[in-house]
Amino acid sequence: MTGHCSPEEVQRISELESKLKEGCATEEEMTRLARMYMCPAHRLEDALELFEQIVERNEKNAWARYWLAECYVHEVMTGEALRRGKELLDLPEVSDSSWRAASLGLLAHVLESLNEVDEEGALRLREDAVDARPDWASNHYLLGRQYESLGRIPDAIRELEKAADNLIADTSDLDAWTLDFEVSVTGRAADDLPTEIPKRLARLKGRTQQG
16 A cells, blocks of 8 residues: 555655665664655554654654654544653653644644643643744744634734745755655645635734724
8 A cells, every 4th residue: 555655755665664674774764664654655553553663662762752643643533642642742851943843733732632721721832832943834823823713813913924934935956855844844835824824814814904
């Protein structure tokens, strides 16, 4: 089963699987393979199994923990999976600003889904995610959505405009791994944001004019 893999991606998966079977794959290579199992191969069970192996080998592998949490939270989506995701994102000693931005945004979603945080608590997490990586798009977008839900329309407009400013117009020079990160994590190359942000901004600005 290859999902939506291109021939090049099928070959890359095969190469990484060979290294894994030979016992010579690095943690980074294992992480890349597991991520490719997630997307574009859509082999969820294989992704979960491999990410769990990486985390068992090195419980401080922050990005393996993040991607494993993504699998549980957005693909498995049971209460038990959400609690496992929350556990995986509990790594306070990590100083990597990119990991902090990604994990705080995902944690806000997890805690909301578990009804373990109120709107103000989720807001603080999303504000911290923006502080960690103000050059990303997805964190500004989600913070803008949160401000909108709280009725803070000028703040929502500001964050959505920042998200729009951070979008990448040309991704042709990005390698596959970087492009995946820019689509899935930073949102700067996300397919939906270039159309979604202007629509939401137009609606919010219309509301301020009416008011």
